């Protein structure tokens with residue numbers, strides 16, 4: 078068994094995939110160098126990012142398959158699962174054979190794992206568009222923290238760029254210590270350590286209290302249904318919310 | 329009065345309104361403005377009753393001059409009253425929106441002083457939001473019956489969606505329970521909004537720049553269980569509303585008895601949530617599956633089955649069509665298979681293009697086969713047990729339902745519960761299997777209870793029977809449910 082290791086960047090993944098695709102061998106593992114667990118039977122080779130190759134594959138996927146396929150590839154990269162690259166290799170090989178139809182080929186054993194992981198990532202992004210909570214800091218900056226399963230910031234930041242265009246904000250993944258920062262002009266992704274508590278604006282506590290009051294009163298007590306609530310809004314997301322779900326069930 | 333107190337009172341009064349969707353509009357943000365509306369709609373939270381919170385659903389005021397028998401806010405009820413100032417509410421909406429608590433505003437109102445006065449205040453909130461705060465998020469506003477058509481027109485230019493609640497599904501009930509409201513006063517604004525939408529759509533074909541009018545369409549709400557209308561009457565009304573008024577959505581709200589009146593169910597009883605759920609399923613079939621109300625409910629059988637969903641019931645009444653071969657059926661026919669929705673049907677159709685679909689491939693498309701397998705063949709093979717026998721399938725599916733409902737209520741289940749006498753469902757309107765309206769007449773020797781089903785599958789001693797595998801599934805489900813139950817936050 079062979080394994081190609083890439084440097085953990087999206088471009089690195091693309092250029093490594095390109096080189097593996099050229100060999101037409103679907104038996105190559107493709108993993109990020111940092112995640113790789115060495116074993117005796119695998120021959121490894123680290124490949125540095127080759128920007129022109131990455132660009133080539135980027136263009137080829139759009140051209141031979143579709144922009145949607147490229148999005149699946151990107152989402153798999155952001156899923157940060159160890160075998161994402163390994164799943165993508167036979168997927169792309171198949172894609173070059175059948176073209177954009179690959180996006181609908183859920184029934185295929187090679188395509189299915191890719192599409193279903195991509196869907197999982199997309200589902201979490203959509204959830205977070207709703208569940209993200211901004212807090213107003215002193216000085217008027219808006220700050221939101223989150224700890225998603227997948228690396229979501231690159232996927233959700235553009236939505237908030239459009240929505241809160243005239244408002245500077247920071248979206249902070251405290252698990253990955255990564256943040257998207259928007260200054261009303263452009264947004265950048267940068268490292269941001271977790272652990273510091275920001276200073277909130279004067280108004281902030283009152284607003285949060287108003288929201289909690291609203292949340293308590295809008296529920297119909299006789300229809301309390303924690304199961305459905307947790308189904309839609311799993312507990313792992315509660316930590317970063319302002320409201321207090323489940324308080325009815327406690328009573 | 330403090331803002332938080334007002335907010336609490338007016339949220340409390342608004343919570344029985346069910347519509348909360350924020351989809352269907354794609355207002356873009358403007359330079360220097362706040363927000364946009366996402367076509368797909370976004371849920372921001374789920375309240376403790378499991379309903380999605382997308383919009384700030386609130387009343388302008390709960391200080392009502394009317395006295396509708398079913399309503400918490402009616403004049404003769406002794407409850408705290410509050411009224412927002414337009415600016416107060418606009419500011420609150422903006423503050424919540426910026427923090428990403430909400431997708432926009434859903435503004436309703438009781439009738440304070442006069443319908444016009446009330447509608448004026450609501451229009452003012454919207455005007456502040458759109459013009460002063462340059463808010464491009466979603467706004468759903470109720471049209472107040474009896475308000476001046478000019479105000480309704482003004483509201484339509486500012487809102488994404490408008491609705492007029494019908495609440496009572498027949499004129500008789502309206503007369504009885506809401507004597508101050510007239511049928512005409514509900515239909516008039518509804519017609520006006522419909523016309524506005526149609527007209528503006530035409531104009532926009534010619535001038536791209538023509539301002540939008542209620543771009544996300546109009547909706548309404550019907551109350552279920554307060555009055556004696558049958559499901560058939562209700563569904564036909566909805567169908568008419570979809571077809572004649574081009575309604576985007578009809579919402580159904582299980583009536584929660586809040587007032588004491590000889591005309592109404594006794595307060596404190598459970599709301600008919602299961603019936604509400606079945607109506608939503610049937611409504612879904614009207615809108616996305618090309619069903620007709622008459623197909624789902626006939627005159628002799630005017631109520632939806634509580635134990636089985638309407639699509640299954642329909643399928644079981646049509647053994648001449650089933651089982652359906654998934655490799656050959658066209659899209660419309662796939663949609664008729666219980667358990668297969670538009671997404672699965674589309675996926676099946678696109679997967680088939682590359683060759684025939686086998687059962688494993690079918691599973692991978694994500695179609696829910698738990699239910700569908702009784703109604704299909706895949707490459708000629710039937711996976712639902714012996715053969716397509718509506719009586720047997722009806723038995724199996726209702727047994728599963730009874731079981732799931734009990735789990736749903738958080739009742740601790742053990743296997744002995746399962747095999748002994750099934751408990752009556754914890755709903756007001758429940759029927760037993762025996763008085764279900766059967767098209768398929770049941771021969772007397774078919775066992776009716778889960779227990780008997782269980783014993784029978786044991787007696788035959790054949791581990792391969794469907795009955796048996798259903799029981800194994802149920803058992804696994806029971807264990808999972810129990811595990812989930814233990815982790816409840818207590």
Ligand code: SF4
Nearest residue numbers: 392394396399402438
């Ligand atoms: S007009 Fe509306 S708020 Fe007033 S009593 Fe009737 S239903 Fe309730």
